[in-house]
Amino acid sequence: MKSNAAEQEFNKAYEQFADAIFRHCVFRVSDREKAKDLAQGAFVRLWDYMSQGKEIDNMRAFLYRIANNLIIDEYRKKKTDSLDRMRDEEGFDIGFETMKDIETKDEHAQALAMLDCLPDKYREALVMRHIDGLSVKDIAHLMHESENVISVRIHRAIEKLQKMRNTIK
């Protein structure tokens, strides 16, 4: 009976948050198939946790945290050598070829391509705030950073996107 209750809770969480987690993953990795795998992986981990009988206070925050960890793992897998550079602001520089790609793409692909050019710490803050609609406080809690740091990251991310957009025009 208790097992059924846990399954019901898990199903409810899937129906409620599957799209949001998938969207978050898409905007973080810019790859739909990979995002599907990551979203599925996040729910698998959720079930692993729930099946141990552990309680979850905030399901949404918990799922975002799992997804974020999985995305970081994914980055590490593919870009082990360039992850540090990517997290470093100095590494932010759009090459001529990338710019040309962005110009030719449609609105959806263009947005993803622009996000792809952002350093990851700015990208994750921006996606969580304006795509997922999380509050700065929640993001700060998830990222283990202060609210001020998160606000600055979001602001700088938008500035950089604006700069890119102006360059494209």
Place this chain on the structure above:
Amino acid sequence: MEQIIKQLKNVAKDTRLSAVEKAAIKTQLLRYVQAHPVRAEAFSSHFIPSPFNINNFRNKKTLSAFVIGGLLLGSTVSFAAENTVPGDVLYPVKIHINEQVLAVIAVTPQAKADWDVRKAERRLEEVEKLADEPTVTPEVKAAAEANFNASTNQVQEHIANFESDDDSEDAIATAEKFAEMLRKHEGNLDKRDMTRAASMIRSTSTSEASYSQATTTKEEVSSVSSFVGEKEESFDKVLKSVRGARGNAEKKQKELEQKYHKEDVQIEASVTVPVSVQSEVSRGNSYNAVNDKHGRSEEFRATPIDAAPSAQVDEQKTQPEND
């Protein structure tokens, strides 16, 4: 800036799993759920959370609040109980908690004996306090005195135990401390007795004067005198019992000192020393027997190093005779 955010939001609105994709993922997840069912033992403990489970965050808060509250309450009660006397509500706390804790701290036999001396002092302080209280019933006073006597007996038992174990130092030290404590309290009681006597004389003269002026009735005078008489009686009783205990303690102390002094002398005598030194020892003993408490300094006086200067003194004494 707003345009970019708007663009991102528009794109985000359209980004979602298709019904087919969502169903496919759900099917896979359900398979996974069936393959990895809930652990029965995990749920047995978590779905009916124990109220004592410290891992529950709310419980942690409640528990810490209880612990802090308990500590505060406990320390306040314990502190308040320290000044209580028999008949008070918190007196059992003083006897059964505060003193038990203090007794546990005393580990060595000497520390235990010291604690019992202190306990006897505490009982005596209670008796003294009650002797001054006009509203206390004789039963309570009797109980307090019985407590004092019991604690006195405990101290005497300790001394007897030290004696039976041939622990002369501890036996004498305990007897000395006990006698000293009783002497101190007796002195205090004597002072109070004198002050009380002086005030009694004053009050008697005042009441007599007022009686002669016919402002007080006979009954009032008799009630006052009976109350004063009761108080005086109980105070005298306390003073008497303290004197008795002090006398016994001093007697015991002297007995012990004499006993161990004799034993030491016997041991000294059994030790073989040179004849010249023995004569010095016999001379030294006459001094030591008077001045030294336990007669132990003979050991040092009996050494040849000390004997040499004394021989020189003898020579100096004999010199004028030769001249």
